[in-house]
Amino acid sequence: MTTLGRGFLLLVLVFLYAPIVVMIAMAFNTSELYTLPIVPTLHWFEALAVNDKLLNASRNSVLIALVTAVLATAIGGLASLALSRRSFRGRSLLQLLLLPPIAIPWLITGTAMLVFFFWTGIGRGLHAMIIGHVALAIPYVVLVVxxxxxxxRADLEEAAMSLGSTPIHAFFAITLPLLAPSLIAAALFAFAVSLDQFVVSYFLATPGVSTLPVEIYSSIRKGFTPEINAISTILLVASATLFLVFAVLTKMGGEGERR
Structure with missing residues (x-):
């Protein structure tokens, strides 16, 4: 790689990560107005510990994201299996219909969900947000899985069944373990999509029941506080840890297969 190429790559990395680094640094800065130099402190994490609004919103976000990851991975995984292993009328149309939700602006999706949920009596609230997030995450899961x-190799299951295994046993003994990295990746993707979702959550939230993105938006309108940096830093570290664990596990699995 040339010096120009390395320099361009460095600029791209700085552009991507500089805001995150600044946010983390300000979470540990004494000044509430982000003045320099940075004086290290844990004050904003201590203030976060008694900020019920941000804590409740964070718990709601994590709960919704976990439920979304489980449901979207289960539904999307089964849909992927049906689309890849079964031939039936309308399969191509179904595959095409799963892609547009990714491209549709979330503002339109949120408005449509709000109208539909009121029309069907589902209403707004935590349950509505879970349904909305699962619907948004399923297309991503289908693509990943x-x-x-x-x-x-589909013939591995056929070989197992030729040796006396049942289709269900062959699936759980052969296909599922081999597909585990893709399922984990899809679950992490669904978790991230849900945790980051603002528009649908904002439309479907009720007073007193909101998610972290909605609460951050409301807090910024009233006045930004470094407590938001603190909770964002905690979630960032937790998400990065999950990603690293997944990367290590998949790498270990790959090395085991080569040996």
């Missing part, structure tokens, strides 16, 4: 299925 579908890509993983394309790398698997």
């Amino acid at each position: 579908g890509t993983g299925l394309k790398t698997l």
Whole structure:
């Protein structure tokens, strides 16, 4: 790589990560007005510990994201299996219909969900946000798991069944373990999509029941506080840890297969 190429790559990395670094630094800065130099402190984490609004919103976000990850991965995984392993009328149309929700602006999706949920009596609240987040995450899961299925050999299950295994046993003993990295990746993707979702959560939230993005937006309108930097730093560290654990596990699995 040339010096110009390395310099360009460095600029891209700075552009991507500089705001995150500044946010983390200000979470440990004494000044409430972000004045320099940075004086290290844990004051904003202590203030966060008694900020019920941000804590409740964070718990709601994590709860919704966990439920979304489980439901979206289960539904999207089964849909991917059906689309890749079964031939039926309308399969191509279903595959095409799963992609547009990714491209549709979330503002339109949020408005449509709000109208539909009122029309059907589902209403707003935590349950409505879970349904909305799952609907948004399923297409991503289908893409990730579908890509993983394309790398698997279907004849492995056939070989197992020829040796006396049942279709269900062959799936759980062969296909599922091989597909596990893709399922974990899809679950993490669904978790991230849900945790970061603002528009749908904002439309479907009720007074007293909101998510962290909605609460941060409301707090910024009233006056930004470094407590937001503190909770964002905690979530960033937790998300990065999950990603690193997944990366290590998948790498170990790959090395085991090569040996």
